[in-house]
Amino acid sequence: MIRNAILIFCLLVGLPTTAQVRWDLATCIAxxxxxxxxxxxxxxxxxxxxQNYYxxxxxxxxxxxxxxxxYFQKHLNIGSYTLNTALTLYEGGYLQKDIRQKQLSLEAANQNVMATENDITLNIIQYYLTILLDKETAVYQQNVVNTSKAQLEQGEQKLAVGSVARKNVTQLRSQLANDEYSLISAENTIKQDLLSLKQLLxxxxxxxxxxxxxxxxISKSEVPSLAxxxxxxxxxxxxxxxxQLQIQVAQLGLAKAKAGYYPTLSVSGTIGSSYFNDISGxxxxxxxxxxxxxxxxxFSKRQNKTNIENAKINIGQAQINLNDTKTTLAANIEKYYLNAIxxxxxxxxxxxxxxxxxxVYxxxxxxxxxGVSNMVEYLQxxxxxxxxLQQFIQAKYNAALTIKIYEFYYNQQ
Structure with missing residues (x-):
């Protein structure tokens, strides 16, 4: 399914699957x-x-x-044809309560889909901004490498005319090697994080x-109030x-269990036709x-009472789940608020x-x-x-990520 979907996507944008498609954040989330x-x-x-609701x-x-x-036997032929119907008229309100319960279960399932989509959205936002951080780090690191190359080229020219010590040029070569290593590491980090996002998708x-x-x-933005x-x-x-819906589902489960104490009234009807044919006529x-x-x-051998008690337990568990969800959600929002600030x-x-x-650099x-500065001071x-530079880039994207997550709990966009 996913493979077909991405092939269709590539066709829609007019690119073959081997082309490099650039996805923005909204496309990734969708x-x-x-x-x-x-x-x-x-x-x-x-x-x-x-389907359960239907x-x-x-x-x-x-x-x-x-x-x-x-039936066919020697000198005997017997046939019978019937239609049967039945309808429940009263069962203590069980059917109406069951319909409402199944409807609420469907609504709860819809909310569960939305909650899962929200979780995936937050994961994608985090991966996406991390990759942007990686890419900007690589750009700045490339600038550092370019500067080191220029310094080394100048140093080698001065060494050729004897205006600088060989030790200084060697230090510049060592620094360039270190900078190139950092650049390669930054580029590899981009590839790894892109792979992680690709796998998430x-x-x-x-x-x-x-x-x-x-x-x-956006790294600076007005932070909505915590309350x-x-x-x-x-x-x-x-x-x-x-x-909240699961509590109502559990409450209807209790009402259904109580319906077990009530009588059931139903009607039925049958129409039919039969014939036989033998040697006598x-x-x-x-x-x-x-x-x-x-x-x-x-007497139901305690079945109805057990059903009622289990339904009460389900109500209590559903209430605990709601309280736990609210407590965890409020705590997470407070944490994200402090993180954003x-x-x-x-x-x-x-x-x-x-x-x-x-x-200063x-x-x-x-x-x-x-030639008015020594090599040690320059390298320091x-x-x-x-x-x-690293702290600035990290802080920039960390601020963007934290405010994005915090605002997501406010508008879910």
Missing amino acids: FAKKNNIQVNTQRYNQQTAQ LSKSAQLPSLSGSATQ QLPTEVQFEIATPDTI AVQEYALNNRPEVKEN LGNGFYKQAGISLSVPI NAQSQFTAAEQAFKYNEE NIANQELAL QKELYVQA
Whole structure:
């Protein structure tokens, strides 16, 4: 199914499966919602719940069956044909409660699909922003390598005319090798994280997958109040609604169990025709009959009482599940709120630190080129610059991720 879906996708965008398709975040999320195994598993559960609902509604209808019998013996031929129908008139309200219970179970299954889609969405957001972080790290690391190459080229020119010591040039070569190693590591990290996202999307191996880089990354944004997000989530998140519905399902289970104490009243009817043919002659007949049946429970060997007690237990368990879901959800939102606040503060600090270290690093490059700075001071400043760069990129995408996750609990987009 997934393989066919991606082939269709490639045809729609006019690309062969071997071409490198760039997916934006919205495309990744939409594709996962449609094709992810966990989501589709819940979707099949929803379809099962829907069929159970249809079956429960049909239980109100009368049954109808027919039969035909034909016997052949020597000098004897006997035939019989009948139609039978039956309808339950009263069963303590069991059927109506069962229909409502199955309807609520279907609604709960729908909410479960949405909750699973939300989980997959958050995973994709995290992977997507991580890859963007990796790619920006690689870009900056490439700039560092380019600078190191330029410094080494200048150093070798000075060495050729005897204006710099061989030791300094050797240090530049060593630094270039280290920078190239860091660049290779950054590029490998991109490949590994792309593979992880591709596997989460469950794309076939032959698809060359790449993500699109957005024009801007929002790392600074007004953080919605904790109270507002918690209130919205506790009233609107699908995992909460699902557990609320499960309580109603359990309560209807109790009502159904109590219906076991009530009598069942039903009517039935039969019409038929029969004939026989033997050596003595031909005979036939048509008959019809109707009946009413009343079944009164007297002693069920504790079956009804056990059903009621188990239904009460199910109600209590459903209530516990709802409380646990709400508690966990509120705690997670508070954690994401603090993460968003702290991440934006860290990003602001890292941005300033990177700005000043970059300025000092540029000055150090100029001084080294002019020969007014020694190699040790230059390499120390370069190390500080690389550290500030890494902290800045990490803080930038961490801030973007935390605010994205926090806002997702507010608007689920």
